[in-house]
Amino acid sequence: MITAEVKLKEKDTEMILKVISKLGGKVKVINTDNSKDSSLKKKFKADLEGAFHEIKLHLEGKTKFKTARELLDEL
Known part of the structure; x- marks a missing residue:
């Protein structure tokens, strides 16, 4: 038996599934x-990239982080 992964547009899904089922x-x-x-x-991802950019600037000495x-x- 072969297993296949198929990505379909939603409008085509019903017809293709019926055909596969009829074929067993x-x-x-x-x-x-x-x-x-x-x-x-x-x-x-954008937030994380921004955070890494801030860290890079800090390591280059261009910005300073606040202490704890x-x-x-x-507060």
Whole structure:
């Protein structure tokens, strides 16, 4: 038996799944349309890149981080 991963547009999915089933194949549908997750991942990646950029600037001596004491004093 062969296992294949197929990515389909939503409009074509139903027809293709019927054909595979009629041919005796087994179908497992995995919905990967996670646009919300995708946007969260993009935001996380952008935030992380920004943080690394700030660290790089600090290591180059172009910016100065606050000490833990300074952060606590702000609270």
